[in-house]
Amino acid sequence: MSAEPGEDRERIVAIARAARRAGHVLGRVSGPERRAVLLAMADALERPGAREAILRANAADLADAKLAVDAGELTAAAADRLPLDERKLGALVEGLRHLAGQPDPLGRVSVDRDLDDELNLRRVACPLGVIAVVFEARPDAVPQIVGLAMRSGNAVVLKGGKEAVRSNRALCDVLRTALVEQGFDPDAIALLEHRTDVDTLITLERDIDLVVARGSAAFVHHVQRHSRVPVLAHAEGVCHLVIDAAANPVMAARIAVDAKCSYPAACNAIETLLWLRGAQDVLDGVVTELRRAGVTLRACERTRALHPELVPARPQDFGHEFGALELAIRGVDDLAGALEHIERHGSRHTECIVTDDEDVAAEFLANVDAACVFHNASTRFADGYRFGLGAELGISTSKLGARGPVGAEGLVTYRWLLRGTGQVASDYAPGKRRFRHRNRT
Amino acid sequence: MSAEPGEDRERIVAIARAARRAGHVLGRVSGPERRAVLLAMADALERPGAREAILRANAADLADAKLAVDAGELTAAAADRLPLDERKLGALVEGLRHLAGQPDPLGRVSVDRDLDDELNLRRVACPLGVIAVVFEARPDAVPQIVGLAMRSGNAVVLKGGKEAVRSNRALCDVLRTALVEQGFDPDAIALLEHRTDVDTLITLERDIDLVVARGSAAFVHHVQRHSRVPVLAHAEGVCHLVIDAAANPVMAARIAVDAKCSYPAACNAIETLLWLRGAQDVLDGVVTELRRAGVTLRACERTRALHPELVPARPQDFGHEFGALELAIRGVDDLAGALEHIERHGSRHTECIVTDDEDVAAEFLANVDAACVFHNASTRFADGYRFGLGAELGISTSKLGARGPVGAEGLVTYRWLLRGTGQVASDYAPGKRRFRHRNRT
Numbered sequence: 047m048s049a050e051p052g053e054d055r056e057r058i059v060a061i062a063r064a065a066r067r068a069g070h071v072l073g074r075v076s077g078p079e080r081r082a083v084l085l086a087m088a089d090a091l092e093r094p095g096a097r098e099a100i101l102r103a104n105a106a107d108l109a110d111a112k113l114a115v116d117a118g119e120l121t122a123a124a125a126d127r128l129p130l131d132e133r134k135l136g137a138l139v140e141g142l143r144h145l146a147g148q149p150d151p152l153g154r155v156s157v158d159r160d161l162d163d164e165l166n167l168r169r170v171a172c173p174l175g176v177i178a179v180v181f182e183a184r185p186d187a188v189p190q191i192v193g194l195a196m197r198s199g200n201a202v203v204l205k206g207g208k209e210a211v212r213s214n215r216a217l218c219d220v221l222r223t224a225l226v227e228q229g230f231d232p233d234a235i236a237l238l239e240h241r242t243d244v245d246t247l248i249t250l251e252r253d254i255d256l257v258v259a260r261g262s263a264a265f266v267h268h269v270q271r272h273s274r275v276p277v278l279a280h281a282e283g284v285c286h287l288v289i290d291a292a293a294n295p296v297m298a299a300r301i302a303v304d305a306k307c308s309y310p311a312a313c314n315a316i317e318t319l320l321w322l323r324g325a326q327d328v329l330d331g332v333v334t335e336l337r338r339a340g341v342t343l344r345a346c347e348r349t350r351a352l353h354p355e356l357v358p359a360r361p362q363d364f365g366h367e368f369g370a371l372e373l374a375i376r377g378v379d380d381l382a383g384a385l386e387h388i389e390r391h392g393s394r395h396t397e398c399i400v401t402d403d404e405d406v407a408a409e410f411l412a413n414v415d416a417a418c419v420f421h422n423a424s425t426r427f428a429d430g431y432r433f434g435l436g437a438e439l440g441i442s443t444s445k446l447g448a449r450g451p452v453g454a455e456g457l458v459t460y461r462w463l464l465r466g467t468g469q470v471a472s473d474y475a476p477g478k479r480r481f482r483h484r485n486r487t
Numbered sequence: 488m489s490a491e492p493g494e495d496r497e498r499i500v501a502i503a504r505a506a507r508r509a510g511h512v513l514g515r516v517s518g519p520e521r522r523a524v525l526l527a528m529a530d531a532l533e534r535p536g537a538r539e540a541i542l543r544a545n546a547a548d549l550a551d552a553k554l555a556v557d558a559g560e561l562t563a564a565a566a567d568r569l570p571l572d573e574r575k576l577g578a579l580v581e582g583l584r585h586l587a588g589q590p591d592p593l594g595r596v597s598v599d600r601d602l603d604d605e606l607n608l609r610r611v612a613c614p615l616g617v618i619a620v621v622f623e624a625r626p627d628a629v630p631q632i633v634g635l636a637m638r639s640g641n642a643v644v645l646k647g648g649k650e651a652v653r654s655n656r657a658l659c660d661v662l663r664t665a666l667v668e669q670g671f672d673p674d675a676i677a678l679l680e681h682r683t684d685v686d687t688l689i690t691l692e693r694d695i696d697l698v699v700a701r702g703s704a705a706f707v708h709h710v711q712r713h714s715r716v717p718v719l720a721h722a723e724g725v726c727h728l729v730i731d732a733a734a735n736p737v738m739a740a741r742i743a744v745d746a747k748c749s750y751p752a753a754c755n756a757i758e759t760l761l762w763l764r765g766a767q768d769v770l771d772g773v774v775t776e777l778r779r780a781g782v783t784l785r786a787c788e789r790t791r792a793l794h795p796e797l798v799p800a801r802p803q804d805f806g807h808e809f810g811a812l813e814l815a816i817r818g819v820d821d822l823a824g825a826l827e828h829i830e831r832h833g834s835r836h837t838e839c840i841v842t843d844d845e846d847v848a849a850e851f852l853a854n855v856d857a858a859c860v861f862h863n864a865s866t867r868f869a870d871g872y873r874f875g876l877g878a879e880l881g882i883s884t885s886k887l888g889a890r891g892p893v894g895a896e897g898l899v900t901y902r903w904l905l906r907g908t909g910q911v912a913s914d915y916a917p918g919k920r921r922f923r924h925r926n927r928t
Contacts, residue, residue, distance in 0.1 A: 165868075167875075251711070278887075407906075415613075428903070445696050447887035449901060461857065462890075466862065468738035468863055469863075470741055471865050471868055
C-alpha cells in the first residue's frame, strides 16, 4: 500500500514547504498575535464538540491498543501513555494559557553595536523555521509541542506513535481550526502518520530546520546517525546521585527515593548511586529507604561488603538506564573517582550530589559536564515546567542549540541585521577608516 | 603505510580524550588566566627563534607547493593561501592580543531564578569541550583557531590542508610551548595530519563535541552528511544583492563592486544581483561599474532586453557560487519576487538590499531567512573581525548553535546549575507546594 520512495519524498517536501510558508507569517507577526493563537487553541480545546471528538478518537485508539496488548504486540507501559480524559484535557488547556503568558522568545536583541557611525549591527532572535518532532504514542504531547512551536513562531511537522494516530488527528484538527480562526494558514501544523515518513523527513536538510527526536534510545540514536538535519536528541538519561561523607542522612535518603521512585521511567530518574569513602553511615539509611520503596539494588563489591543482602552488580549495570525500580550502587574513593565514573558512564543529562560541605559541592558543580548539575535537590527537577520554562519539548542531551529542558526559547535562532548608509568593506582596508565597535547597550 | 582502521580509531580517540582532560582545566580557570594564555602565545610567536622555525617550515611547504602547481596537482589559488611572512605573523600576534582583550565568554549567567525559597537555578555559559576544526591549507588559520578555542576554554583538534603540514606543525609547537609555560597541558591542542583521520573524527560523537568544517562546498557537505558529531558548517555563500527602484544609484554601484570584486573567492561575496521593476536607471550604472571592474555578467532575458551586450544566463547560474569575477543578474517584478528567488536559491548566508525606501528595507530585513541581512552596506561586512567578535572561526550557515560569523562566544554551551536544601519533586505534586519561579535579575 505504500507509495514509491520518490513519491513519498515529494509529498513530504510539499508538506514541509507549505508549513514553511504558513509558519513564516506566524514568525513575523507581533508577540501578542502569537499569544492570541495559543489562547484560541486553549479555548478551542474547551469546546464540548471538540472534547467529544478528541475523546471519541482516543477511545478508538485505546480499544485497538487493548487488543494489541492482549496479542503481545504492545507493552502495557506504552498503552498507559495513551489515555486522555477531561482532567488531562483541562491540564493541556491550562498549559497553553500558561505558555501564552510566558515572555515572547522572538525579537530579543542580544547584540546592538555600532560598527561605525551610521553602521549599526543588531543580533535579533528569530524562529528556526520548520521543526519536525517525532515523538512517542502520547497524545497529550500534541498540544504541548504545537503550543511551543507557535509561541516561537515556528511551523511544526509532527509524527507521533502509531497507536495514538486517531487521537493525534483529532487534536491537530482542533488546533488547526483555531489557527484558521485567528487568520493564519493551518498548514503551519502538519501531521505525518507513516513510520517510513521519518526516514524521509530527516534527509530534508533544506526544508526542515530541526528534528526533535523523542522515544526509545535506539530510535533516537537511529535518527542521530542518519539525519542530515540537526537533531535535538531527547535521549536516555543515565543520571547519578553522589552521596558525600558530609551528606545529611535524612536528606540523602529522601532525595534518593524521590529521584529513583517518583517516576522510574523518566529520563531524569537516577540509575546509579555513587557513595564516597566515609559515607557508610549515610549509605545505610539510603539503602534502607530505597529497599523499603521496593527498589532492587545492584551493588559493587565494596558496597556488598557492608550490605551483603544486595544483588551483585554486573559491569553492564553501570551506565545502564533501567527505567524501573532498579538502581546500581558503587563505592568510590573520593570525589575525583565519582567525577571519573560520571564522565565515563553518564549521558550528560542530570547529575546530583548530596553534601553539606560547600567546597565539595562547588567542586562538583564546577566539574561535571552535563546539561543539569544539582546540589541537594532531586534530579527530578530537571524538567521544563519545574524550571519555569512554561512547557517542555524535551530534555536535550545535545550541546549545540538548546541544552537540558527545552522550552520555546530553545526553538529560536538569530539573524545579524546590519543597517548602513552605503558603507563598503574597502573603506576599511588597512590604513583607511577604522571600525569603532561601540556597543549601544 | 596507513594503519588499520581500528588502530586509527584508537589513536584518535586517545588524542581526543587527552585533549578533553587538558581542556577541562582550561575551562575551569579564571578568565584572566585564559587571557594570559593568549598573551603568552602572542609573545611566543614574536620570539626570533620561533619566527625562524615557522618561516623555515613554511618555506619548505611553499617549495613543495610550487612543484605541485607545476605538476598540475595544486591550483595556484590554493598555493596563494600558503605563504607566511613577518607581516602576516605580526598580524596574527596582534589578533591574539586583540582576542585576549575581548570579554570572557564563559561564566555568563543567562538565567538566575529561584524556583522556590532556597532552590536556586542558574544557567551558566561553559565550554563545549573538544572542538575539531578541519580547515583548508591556510596556516594563518592555526593561531586564530587555537586562540578562539583557548579563549572559550575548549580543547581543539586541528586538521589542516596537507600542503601546509610543516607550517601547521611549527605553529602548533610554538602555541603548545606557550601553553606549557602558563602551566597547562599541551595536549589541549592536537594536530592531525592524515586525510583519513577526518572520517574517523566525525564518528566520535562521545569524544568530539563539535566539528567545524571549512573548505570546499563538496567537502563540507561530505562532513555534514557523514558526521555523527554536530557540525558547524562554513559552507558556500550564495549571497544576493537586491537593487530597489528607490536605490541611490551611486551607492548601489559602489556596494555592487565592493561586494563582488573586493575578494571574489570569499563566501560573503555576491553571486547574483536582483533588480526590481523600476530600477532600470540604477541598473545601468551598476552594470557599467561592474563591467569596468572586469566582472562577467550573466543576465536573464529581461536584463538583456536593456543590456543586450551581456552574456545570457544559464538556469544553473542562479544559486551558483562563482567565487570569481562573474555575477548572475535577474530582473524580478517586485520585492516578493526577490524574496522568493532568495528563498529558493540562497544559501542563507548574507543577503543585502540597496534602497532609500525605509518601508522596503524594513520588509526585506524582516523577511529574509539568512544568517546576515543587510541594508545599504556591502555583504563583505559579514565577518567576525568586522562584526567586532575579535576573530572568526568561520561563518556558519547552520541555524543551531552559532549562526553567521562565529567568534569565541559561538564555542560555548551552558549548564543548568540547581542548588537546593534537600527539596524533592514529590514536594511539588498537585495540591502540595507550588513553584515560585522568581527571577533574581
